[in-house]
Amino acid sequence: MTTPLPASAPRTRTPRGHADSLPAPDGGGGRGMAPARLDPADRTQLRRHPVSLRRIARLFAPHRGTIALVVVLISAASVINLAQPFLVRAVIDDALPNQDVPLLIRLTAAMVGVAALTAVIGVVQTWRATAMGQHVMHSLRVRLFTHLQAQPLAFFTRTRGGEVQSRLTHDIAGMQSVVTSTATGVASNLTAVVATAAAMVALSPRLSLISLVVLPPAVWLSRRVAQLRRTVTDERQAALAQMHTQVEEGLSVSGARLAKTLGTTGHDAERFTGRSHELIGLELRSQLAGRWRMATMSIVFAAIPAVIYLAAGLPATSGGMTIGTLVAFTALQGQVFRPLMGLLNIGVQWVTALAFFSRIFEYLDLDPAIKPPADPVPVNPARVRGTVRFEGVDFAYDDGAPALSGIELTVPAGTTTAVVGSTGSGKSTLASLVPRLHDPTAGRVSIDGIDVARLDPADLAAIVGVVSQETYLIHASVRDNLRLADPEATDERLWAALETASLAGTVAALPEGLDTLVGARGHRFSGGEQQRLAIARTVLRNPPVLVLDEATSALDNTTEARVQTALDELAEHRTTLMVAHRLSTVMGADQVAVLEGGRIVELGAPAELLRAGGPFAALAARGDAVVPGAAPAEPALAR
Template identity: 80%
Template sequence: MVIPGIDTGRPGGGSGAPRGERAAGTPGGGRGPAKLNPADKKQLKQHPVSLRRIAALFAPHKGTIAVVVLLISASSVVNLAQPFLVRGVIDNALPQQDIRLLAVLTASMVAVAAVTAVIGVVQTWLATKMGQRVMHTLRVNLFTHLQAQSLGFFTRTRGGEVQSRLTHDISGMQSVVTTTATGVASNLTTAVATAVAMVALSPGLSLISLVVLPPAIWLSRRVAKIRREVTDERQRELAALHTQVEEGLSVSGVRLAKTLGTGPRDAERFRNRSEKLVGLELRSQLAGRWRMATMQMVFAAIPAVIYLAAGFPATSGGMTIGTLVAFTGLQGAIFRPVMGLLNIGVQWVTALAFFSRIFEYLDLVPGIRPAAKPVRLDPATVRGEVRFEGVRFAYDDGAEVLHGIDLTLPAGTSTAVVGSTGSGKSTLASLLPRLNDATAGTVLIDGVDVREIAPGDLARIVGVVSQETYLIHASVRENLLLADPDATDEQLWSALAAARMADTVGALPEGLDTLVGARGHRFSGGEQQRLAIARTILRNPPVLVLDEATSALDNTTEAQVQAALERLAAGRTTLTIAHRLSTVENADQVVVLDAGRIVERGAPAELRAGDGPYARLAAHSAGLEDAAPAGGALQPGH
């Protein structure tokens, strides 16, 4: 499955600031024009967005949207009363020494400010709440949908890309909803209402404003564009710096630097990037200062031109001082909303790009789909007979890995699968817990196709212990409770004892509350494996898959883990992907895979005594054991 439109090199693709920061605050905020990102246009071309689909997200909030639009319009209209109140104060109340009129007008000015402030608070609360609810729905739906994807999706996709879509893109979308959308509505109503008020005050000066505004807007946008380019370059360098910090100062990164001796090189690279940021920050600040200077000149030039025009009889039209002051205030107020409206096109593309990236993942077809009407199996009553009938499996590229596998695992017995690297052992094991689904044929537990079993029941029926142990960055207790949230401390200690980890955990000062560290690095590899075994013991599954669970361990640690695994496997139907042939001697049956086909099966002693593939693997393994140093890892069964 190829996922179009994934561009992990863009800002927001796992490091750096969220993409929404480019658009946030632009409408009417005076921060200059937004710049269209080519990645946004490319995203929309590869994955177009239906406006009807976006509208469906906001359909439950139609009432809130209507109220927000009314509040924005009301705020813009009410706020326009200020210039007329100022005109009344200057032209009437002060010259006539009318104290009562002066009190009414000044009180009205305060009331208008208070009303618009309250309206602004209510509008922000409603818009933010609506945006957060939409974002919450999308975030939960996307997380749930991604959980349903097969392992193949995650092996092909960078983890940072998934995190970026789930956090940065959805947050950017929320910013578009609450800031850009309300900003456009506010700018539009403010610009229209202000223009009407200007014409009502002085049609002549309004025409002059049409001549003044375009060059002022052009100059401001030009300077802001220069700063935007510098800021974008700074963001890219800052994202690279953050990536180096994230990778270089993690447990694995520090270990790699120390073992390869790359510390000085990494420090020099960090120093160079930091030095470059100094220059970019300086350029950005200077560009920002130039932009502020330009804005100051613009705001100084506009009233100057108005005052000049008001001084000539041909253009003043007998204008009063109050009218002039009121008109100048309106002239300054129309500049920002007009600037914001000029960015609507870019904001629209940016908004659609956010939705496109989110919908692109929501449109992914899960490789593993739950049954429409699942069969419910009680793990407590499952016997555990497993059958593979005519099983074939091919990856997305079409290469078939398994070819017509017929295999039965009687309930309560142990089956070991051995074979050379690439023979399909791990792929076969992945079909039982539905990490992958068979391309053809069926995998059955007690006669029920695993694809028909409810996912929750299957997870309780089939337990998996793999080579790649994963412990969350939490306490030992929290890691164990993942298997059984209701387990008591007594049950936790019992599981640890069965996994031969009770003494190790008990010797720690904080016991069960000891943090395991990032990816379990607080413990050794063997201890991590035994914690995983204890977690599986708590789950108490009737069917067990051991996928090369000891392949990365030394001989001594492997012996300890193997003993824990044997205790775990007792009485369960067990499918073991063998690492060393010595670990499968107690299996009830051994299956030898070669190029995705079963080429031999039988009891270990019986196969060893013959002259087949297993006997040759055993001879090869014995030769490697004789040649390997103590504690060396042998890998005939990969």
């Protein structure tokens, strides 16, 4: 069974939330690098779903050669780049004072060569690391998408859609940043600090000791100021997120409709004005904090060489140092500050990286309740007769509440069975078992004697067509929506399907015809037109078994009559299981099954059940809806 996620699961954050904690792509981190700050949600995530380092290593196992090459390139670049200060010392102490032009040419050419070589190594390193990260991300993205597709509807019911999308896009993108930026940055910073420290000692052991006194307070001051700015930035980002949410909700089709119908446009404008005004103060604080941060960093970077120059000028600490050595040492000390700041963030970066992996693995570890058969029964959907049987079917949801109990029902091939009952009696649950949206807790559902659980999902989808109350249309053209059912369908077949659904005239009257965009969730069309478009889509599949789950219950009487006509034509010569609420619809069925409390309490031809005066007759007498063209009042069966 699928392991439910706790209701308290933290909202997944985008990688942007950790932008300040990631080193720059070159691994240096930059002068203004902010200290990483641990998000408590990351530790919570890791406590809930620990991550095995061995499992992470398996993701990168196919790329061992690339990893080794990247490490070699990073180390080589760090070591080669350290030649620059020694070349500068030689220029200042030897070539310039002695007017040695050939030596000067060789040294300056070497300086350019070192810079060019490290630049080329950096490009190759970035190329290989990014390619590796993209391949790992692609593999995870595909695995996660296909794994989530296999999850039951209950998973999508209890999980926020934004949460799923965030893990599939933002978290995996964050993992890619870990691979291409954080990991390479840590390796680069570590080699840079070690190599630079060794070079500093080689140049001047005395000044190296002084650096041990100067660097720690400079690092602490830089991190402290950066933390203050990070706090203000977090507040500004939170305010921007709230404003973005209001814009997204208030200026969408549904949001605009809600505001206009409830008369909340003025209130919404006031709320937006307040949030926008709040941003003024936060932006000022952020800019000032940023200016103080830059000012502090400027002071730090001026103070460090100043102390070195002072030490070099004092007889007690100079030790006969040459000017070239002083300049080279100062350059090295400036280089060690940035990677040192980067290394101080390793702990937080590590927790952040593990949290990304944890969120992805948490979804990958979900066990789909409905699994495709290991050895599916081969079947030709075109040869299926369509006899549907429910044999001793029980069903209970994850919370243990029974929805169906002891269902015994046969829908003969080519006939229509209507399922009616009061709200919560299990009608939609019963219908959902045929396309295998759920699996029975006990018993089985079969088509032509074959358990639907033993059919390949693609074959089952070709055999069973579903038209439900909720129609989902993608934001694309009419043609693209129809071709979801059959990507190879010609325009002639599309028009024929629309004609069957009584929608051909409506689409033909549109300026762009089949190329008309349906809009977000089909808002370009009315509810009845959306339903008929869904019917046309089902017609294209031409399934031998049809499940109609209250496909007209949300429509007005006039629209319902037109849609019902299309459904009647669709159901002709097919095995149809129909969850219905209109008496006129039910009376056309070959048999009616009445559900109460998840059990079939009455089964038979509709006219016979009305005459029997039992539960079906009581349901029919309870409603008061009117179908156009019917008698003054035609009952609607309780839904």
